[in-house]
Amino acid sequence: MAGFVLAALFNLSSVNAEDLDFIVAIVENDVVLNSELQTETAAIVKKLKANKVDLPPDNILKGQVLERIIVDKLQRHLAKTSGINVTNEMLQAAVKEIAQRNNMNAEQFKQQLQSQKINYKDFEENIRHEIAINQVRAHEIGGQIKVSDSEVEHALETQGEVTLDKSQYHLGHILIAIPEAASSEVIQKAKRRAEEVVAKLRDKADFNKTAVETSDDAQALQGGDLGWRTLAQMPTIFVDVAAKMAAGDISEPIRSPSGFHIIKLHEFKGLSKVQSHxxxxxxxxxxxxxxxxxxxxxxxxxxxxxxxxxxxxxxxxxxxxxxxxxxxxxxxxxxxxxxxxxxxxxxxxxxxxxxxxxxxxxxxxxxxxxxxxxxxxxxxxxxDTSEFKKNQVRDAIRERKIEEETELWLRRLRDEAYVEIFKDRL
Missing domain, CATH: 3.10.50.40 (Chitinase A; domain 3)
Structure with missing residues (x-):
């Protein structure tokens, strides 16, 4: 309801196109300002250029960035309405951990940020939001994820070789999403789009640029990069496909409840299996x-x-x-x-x-x-080899479930929210 009220308050006719700032989207009882979109887009462009990713057309890039901002605001809104409070102690502990991972103390890390012209207060605020979002996800998803002993035993019996294989796969990923309870027409349209993307990629289109342009996944603005993973760390539906791929291969569309997935094997590192611990x-x-x-x-x-x-x-x-x-x-x-x-x-x-x-x-x-x-x-x-293998399998199953459920949860959160985008202002 709050979204409709905001829509009435901020109708486009009341905004002068020459104003310094204006609203580009309404998200529940919040808004996305053009300045916010421009700042985030500039940051993404900088990262993409640093990673030598060709930039898509400006309107497509802004659309992807706006979707990220919308989903981020929805999670922050849920954190607020859930009563999640990030204390200063929690914030400082997180900053200290980040500094230690960079082999610095908190003061050295602060100076490093300042030397890179990063506002420390803004950095802290971003970390505060990340902590809140992680707590929301833990509450909404983490508590629901269970891994039974029988699941672990079954995985060891049926997928023991896969589960304990330490070989690393560097994957790229594109998702063509479909909403829950989609009609057969919507599903077929998404499938055709996924097939078109596969054909484009196999015709030597740049994968990273295509991911930025077309993917509905959270990693779209990283060029669809999923990083290095073992087979056990991949979503179940990717395992059989990835195991048979050679470096450079593009998969056929892979169906899941979220939509159609396309993966590319960028690189492969063969490593030995766990023998003893x-x-x-x-x-x-x-x-x-x-x-x-x-x-x-x-x-x-x-x-x-x-x-x-x-x-x-x-x-x-x-x-x-x-x-x-x-x-x-x-x-x-x-x-x-x-x-x-x-x-x-x-x-x-x-x-x-x-x-x-x-x-x-x-x-x-x-x-x-x-x-x-x-x-x-x-x-x-x-x-401790037997117990070690069981724990590795249990952790892999849990990580996989969390990733799959997070993807579905974010899609539901977005689909069920009141969002109005003013496309002619992008």
Missing amino acids: ILTKTNVRHILIKTNELVDDNEAKRRLMAIKTRITDGDDFAALARAQSDDKGSALKGGGLDWVVPGAMVPEFEKAMDNLKVNELSNPVQTQFGWHLIQVLERKQQD
Whole structure:
């Protein structure tokens, strides 16, 4: 209803074509301004040129960019109406993670953005929106995705070779979408369009440019690039087709509930299958001192160094853990955390633990929980191949389901929303 109200308020006759800014689309109770479209289009053009992708006609490119903005606004709107709140702590944690992935601290990363003339506040706002959208998707899709033990066993029995094959396929993808409950006429029209695209591509048309021009998929503005994937990471309907393709091949249209898919195998890397997986397990114990209003970082470290000295001089670690550790659960076991596997502990703890020799005491180690004194009691190796393969298959099935459901969900979100596009203003 809000969309119709906005349409009445912002009818085209009320907008002077010579105005500096004007509305190009209405999305539920929001609008897309021309300035917004121009800014996003300029950013996309810059990326496409950097990737040496030939640009499609301006009106087609703007139409694709506008669709991306519309879907983005619909997700933001859903996040807002769902009561999703991205706190400053969540935002800063995300920025820190991005900086670390680029081998920088937060301040260095900020300076790097500024050197590239990227407004830091705008960057933070974009990250805030991305977090909100990811939370919406997790709520709408992630919670619905289940992978049963029987699915894993069935995949191992019927597709074991495919599932465990680590060969990498660099795929391009074009989607000719069809709406839900489409008539046979609409389906046939989409099929003919997909066949025309295949013929065009096989006649040496540039795939990336064609994807930007014609694809209804989220990767359209990246030239349809799906990146490198194993067979297990692909949508199920692509697997048999991709496995038989040679580099440069274009597939026939592949039907799915979303529409007709066309894939191109850009490159292929053959890699060996998983043969065995040996897991290192560590028997570890610790003493934790938490910080608070009365105990700052320096005091926590001082206490742990004093405890370390006592242990080195012969005092019992377990007794000191029971008496002084703030981790009450492990304190009852003399600080024991039992046998832990890789990934079970927070990164700072695991890194310090892995660097210790058996029976060696660490210096104080800081994590989100406070300060730790760590001691490794024992290490052992375990053949974990069977469980490792099952987990790989489970993860692959889950990722595949999430991708397929996300595609359908975004299409539904777009189809069911009130959207009005003023095409003569693009």
